[in-house]
Amino acid sequence: MIDKHAVARCFSKAATSYDQHAILQRLSSDILLQYLPHSVNDRAYNTTVDLGCGSGALLPVLAKCSKQLIAVDLSFGMLAHAQAHHQLTIPTYWLNGDAEALPLPSNSIDLCVSNLALQWCDDLAVPLIEVSRCLKPGGLMLFSTLVAGSLDELTLSWSTVNAHRHVNRFLSEGEIKAALLKSGLSVEIFHVEIQTMYYSSVKEVMHSLKGIGANLVHDKNSKPTTRGELRAFKANYETLRGNQGLLPLSYKLAYCLLCKR
């Protein structure tokens, strides 16, 4: 079970350093927004929700295509950071809330966008059913999430060190498709692709995870990692150094556009 308080705390702690490490998030949101059916310069949506808005990087773009915005995040620290750093030209409401129990009325929103936030929910179908409840008929849900196969370099490097869980479990493509089906929303787009990031040291790899709050591992065995285990992990990771002299870290991303018929 995901500890929501721990997730919120972890992201609140990462709020000030988040943007400088969120390279994958920006790559992902650029791809995600290409799937919006209307040009971002048309104010095609009355009410748009950014679900798991984090530091608010998507808000200026969403403000261009919407008449009002609702920024929702589980982490109060992230939400406060987003509010302090974005001066938006349309009415914007800031809600400290959970994607699994949206503090929004039914049939009230036209578009919900969520970039790399829903992998923090135990059961993807739950937030999708919530979004479906809140969407007006014809409304759209556009989201990206991580798929099993993400961070495999970490899993591989830890595998011979000890049997503890060091990497979060991500849903398989099949499990994601099953959640989409359960939501009752119609699937307009489902696309999966791999993004590999490169780092010069294992320290940088770990730092990138910490900066974006992704260092929090659910169900982690509480036994602390010893120095020797850490050394063995680093030595294993070093064997993955490629021709360019860099260490890879791969993310498998799913992009989905859903519609409430």
Ligand SMILES: C[S@@+](CC[C@H](N)C(=O)[O-])C[C@H]1O[C@@H](n2cnc3c(N)ncnc32)[C@H](O)[C@@H]1O
């Ligand atoms: C990796 S960040 C992505 C932030 C932002 N969407 C972006 O593209 O930069 C994930 C965000 O989801 C939020 N989050 C995690 N679980 C959530 C939940 N159940 N409900 C709402 N927000 C959640 C976290 O607090 C965090 O700010």
